[in-house]
Amino acid sequence: MLMRGHHIQLRRLSRCSASQHALLGVAIGQYYPTSAFKLNHNGNGRNSSPLKTLMQTNHLPITPFHNFHSKRMGSTRTNSATVESAKQAAAKRAVDGHLSSEHRWVGIGSGSTIVYLVDTISKWEKGLTDRMKFVPTGEQSRLLIEAAGLRLGSLSQLPRDELLDVCFDGADEIDRDLNLIKGGGACLLQEKVVATASKKFICVAVESGADPCVLPRKDYRKSSDWLCSNWRQGVPIEVLPSAASRVLAELRRLGSINPSIRQGGTQKAGPVVTDNSMWIIDAPFPALAAETGTSNSNADPNNCLRWTSGALARRLIRIPGIIETGLFTGHDNYGGRGGAERPVAVYLGLADGGVEVFEA
Numbered sequence: 001m002l003m004r005g006h007h008i009q010l011r012r013l014s015r016c017s018a019s020q021h022a023l024l025g026v027a028i029g030q031y032y033p034t035s036a037f038k039l040n041h042n043g044n045g046r047n048s049s050p051l052k053t054l055m056q057t058n059h060l061p062i063t064p065f066h067n068f069h070s071k072r073m074g075s076t077r078t079n080s081a082t083v084e085s086a087k088q089a090a091a092k093r094a095v096d097g098h099l100s101s102e103h104r105w106v107g108i109g110s111g112s113t114i115v116y117l118v119d120t121i122s123k124w125e126k127g128l129t130d131r132m133k134f135v136p137t138g139e140q141s142r143l144l145i146e147a148a149g150l151r152l153g154s155l156s157q158l159p160r161d162e163l164l165d166v167c168f169d170g171a172d173e174i175d176r177d178l179n180l181i182k183g184g185g186a187c188l189l190q191e192k193v194v195a196t197a198s199k200k201f202i203c204v205a206v207e208s209g210a211d212p213c214v215l216p217r218k219d220y221r222k223s224s225d226w227l228c229s230n231w232r233q234g235v236p237i238e239v240l241p242s243a244a245s246r247v248l249a250e251l252r253r254l255g256s257i258n259p260s261i262r263q264g265g266t267q268k269a270g271p272v273v274t275d276n277s278m279w280i281i282d283a284p285f286p287a288l289a290a291e292t293g294t295s296n297s298n299a300d301p302n303n304c305l306r307w308t309s310g311a312l313a314r315r316l317i318r319i320p321g322i323i324e325t326g327l328f329t330g331h332d333n334y335g336g337r338g339g340a341e342r343p344v345a346v347y348l349g350l351a352d353g354g355v356e357v358f359e360a
């Protein structure tokens, strides 16, 4: 378990009691929060939530991440509801804590937790959100933004030398220094571009997740002392398809155990193709030491030393054919000047309905 009191870089900020968060209903299917299917009566000028709109949009055959996950994991309705409730609670706390009416540019990440984040924002007064532009990190978030009736923006529209005010995104694993593994849903390149173009990056996740590449699906904890210790399927790496075999060979040389090209499984024949028309390689490594602390900083796999998350990220990106990796390491914020891959805060939804908040 990561992030206990003696880790000086982290401060546990707050935790809500379970009673403060009502569990979501699962009246319509097991994959959607009941609230998402109610017409929006909060007077913000919108007719429905983004989740409902997505379901009603016949020409867009979308399978939200949590739909895909839940279908395959065979979890009970109670567990599913608890996880979804935790995502909603974490998303709400993150928006309350870091989205301001003064903001004009907001990055929106990918994944199942982000669905709740967009849903939360869509409940703000339309007059406020109409002054903002929301920059997606891929097709899923673009569709969510549009379905929510929020204004779609792009990085190319940003005034010169300006940054997004804030970026929200999920994660697959979070270490005690708030380094992340991302890309479990094949989104990482645009996520990194948007995160590093933001003044601050806020991560939203739940403590319990389901590993999509392990069948039968197994619950795992997203927080850990070291990356790759709980997220065992490997570091997601976006690669040029024609370079994939060379990249696999190089990954093995660097100590990855059985790296493989991610397959679409029952959802798609052949490799998963990203929003950028690339492939994803999942590269398992022994647990990565944190970048800071007493661990070695320049691991040599031939001597069985462990990579640090930062050293591995820097080494991987030098391999020709690798477009980007799902390791989000290094600085958390350059004094608001952008360039940061690591979040300044993580909102972690818990099974008991509470939310733990950690700051770098």
Ligand SMILES: O=C[C@H](O)[C@H](O)[C@H](O)COP(=O)(O)O
Pocket: 065, 066, 109, 110, 111, 112, 113, 114, 169, 170, 171, 172, 182, 183, 184, 185, 186, 187, 188, 191, 205, 209
């Ligand atoms: O590729 C997907 C993204 O990196 C997601 O942010 C990450 O996988 C977490 O997704 P979820 O919120 O569904 O656990």
